[in-house]
Amino acid sequence: MRAHNESHLFICVCLFVFSFSSHLSLTGPFNCTSQRKLNLDGMHKFGDVILGGIFAINYYTASSELYFTSEPDDPICHGFDIRGFRQAQTMAFAVDEINRNSKLLPNISLGYSLYDSCFKLGISFRAALSMTSGRGEPFKLNESCYGNPPVLGIVGDSSSTRTIAISSILSLYSLPMVSYFATCSCLSDRRQFPSFFRTIPSDAFQVRAMLQILRRFGWTWVGLVISDDDYGRHTAQSFQSDLAKSGGGCLAYLEVLPWGHNVAEIQRIVDRMxxxxxxxxTVFAHTSNMLDLMEEVVKQNVTGLQWIASxxxxxxxxxHTPTYMHFLAGTLGIAIRRGELPGLRDFLLTIRPDNDTLSTQDNTLVKQFWEHIFRCKFVSGWTEMEGQTQERLCTGNEVLRNKETEFxxxxxxxxxxNVYKAVYALAHALHEHLQCVPGSGPFKGQSCARLQGLEPWQLVYYLQRVNFTTDFGDQVSFDExxxxxxxxxxxxxxxxxxxITEVTNVGDVKEMASKRIDLNLDEDKIFWNFESKKPPRSVCSESCPPGTRMAIKKGEPVCCFDCIPYSTECTSCPDDFWSNIQRDQCVPKSKEFLSYVEPLGISFTTASLLGALLCTIVLGIFTHHRTTPVVRANNSELSFLILLSLKLCFLCSLFFIGKPMLWTCQLRHAAFGISFVLCVSCILVKTMVVLAVFKASKPGGDRGLKWFGVMQQRGTVVFLTLIQAAVCITWLVSSSPAPNENTKYYSDRIVVECLVGSTVGFGVLLGYIGLLAILSFLLAFLARNLPDNFNEAKFITFSTLVFCAVWIAFIPAYINSPGKYADAVEVFAILASSFVLLLALFGPKCYIILLKPEKNTKKALMGRGSPRS
Structure with a gap:
């Protein structure tokens, strides 16, 4: 309250000093006077902080003849606009609602100073200048003060052209202006309009949103008609620019709707349509322009068009008249976001010229409203119906409730x-200012601005950082x-x-924080004004029939072409392309490789994962029963190592599936070669140990057993595996495998394969595995008849025999299989040999461990029998 009284006193002192200085200047040697006052229609309400507003409430203006033989009269506005007045009252409602909100701007009262622009740039300029310079018509602020209130922010204007001009002036004062209806994308230029904000999307987004609708229905040949003003010209520029960037369509024609009633120009436009x-x-124009255009559309009976409305x-x-709707039915368009404002209707019902909440000196707009709606004449605060006696009075709320009006x-x-959001944006900016803590403020020296001395540019700082959600659920924040x-x-x-015409909401289009545009449409709700009840097809030229080719029309967009017959000469398609069925066009060849999604790839993948799972299960069984004789017999450590290597063998087959890449080509054979050598070397060492133990049981045979201790077994496995690792490294360094697109196997598709690089390296890798497998087979064959009840050498003999057979059969099959089938043969060989080793070596042991535990004893395993010849 103290700040409230101090602001009153400050304003009154300023007005007194101003009037006193003016008086002195008149009595001095020079007669210094200010320019004429600007008489404007408006509404005002006092508060600690005043917000300005510019609204288009009257349509037409009349002024005196400008012969300059006498002082020109002020322009007089006529043609009351209900919607503009309702927008102004919405600002008054928002201010009143904020003043009643104890959480937003507590102990601070907002006021407003609203002016009528009469849809004229000159009058909008007068209103803006009166609020920024204080040269407007003063009015009574409260009972003890009279003058011009300081304005910290302006809500307005409703036209891009007027807003551009006004914002250029306001930027000199760094006074924030929040527009609720100016959409020109040029206003997003921060260098020209540093203090401008808006709660309506710019035309740049409007264009992107409409392009999303065009792409949704596949319309690539679109007519564009614009109004001859800033709104139309900037929109057309954005439309063409975004269309060119996306490469998704063409403009059928670009026409400008003239201001005024240029019948000949409009006739030419409709004739082209x-x-x-x-x-x-697609039409980017104002309603008045559309009315002129539709008059000519009706005359020329231009039907069968899908209209896209800005x-x-x-x-x-x-x-929405029957005459126009015959042509405009089915129109798709984008509209400003609709909101709901609870309490606004009750507020509008309180509007009366003698309402104490309004300034008693300047309520001309309210009087114009009542005169326009109810034909009431006001005399000294009393109202009487036109043509009736004073006994028939306009009784305020009752009359307004009973009168069905657009208002x-x-x-x-x-x-x-949008007006509501603009007022709340300014209020939230002021609120953030009040939350500033001295010493941690955003201004020089980490200071905070005082409310009494708050500068407009300081409010711009807080307005740039506003972020709140309306009661309707929409987020309000401003970008850079x-x-x-x-x-x-x-x-x-x-x-x-x-x-009856019904305008239905069929979806929304919005831009996410990530700049991605999200279009949500309920296509089942859309009404199409065509016999098919489906979206129309809009192309410049239909696709050329077989035997003809496209010939671009000179001076026309790329989607306009003629279809001319092909010449009799045939040309070969590039290696990556193939002739289509009609043999009139080259189409890209499909690429073939062993894929994870085809049945063969799915089968191999399943088998590989199943084998790896079985290895894991067997490893778990052996770990759980590691103290039993079956597991401990013949070095259990080698058994665990064989299981681990077999698991790697199963998994390495996955490198052969999927599109070949450099790293998979290099890794597939190296992983395969090292895994199998690790497995076979363990089997070889196992077999050698079996023979050594048997010989040690004979007289004088224990001398050779010292060469087959645990360390010697480990060393042998590591040594044999390192030889294969050296072979792989040498192969990868000297002539590494690499992916290749082979066009020689088939004429209609490309085979993506891995070239082995060095055939010698691949041969050495396979030969080394084969050598170890053959040695294991021979040694196991020699030990097959050893006199043990559980002779592991017999299982090793069988498994290595099948292993060698699989890989011997692999070589001719691999050489004669083209493309992905060569990979399939190799994967089959890997999986088949791995399953044989797993089942032959560990199947009998698991059988005894799980199903015949009575045989899992040392006595049962070491029982003697007669050797067989």
């Missing part, structure tokens, strides 16, 4: 919702260009059988 092959027409006319009810139709609050997080409703014009 009628002759064009485009079935989709937000400027997508909800214009003046176009109280709140079912489609779109610009009003002052643009709000954009969202549009997608509207569809439906013509009902009873002749």
């Amino acid at each position: 009628k002759k064009s092959t485009s079935r989709v027409v 937000e400027a006319w997508s909800t214009a009810k003046v176009l 109280l139709d709140l079912s489609n609050l779109r610009p009003e919702y 260009n002052g643009d709000v997080l954009p969202i549009y409703d997608v509207m569809n014009w439906r013509w009902l059988p009873d002749g």
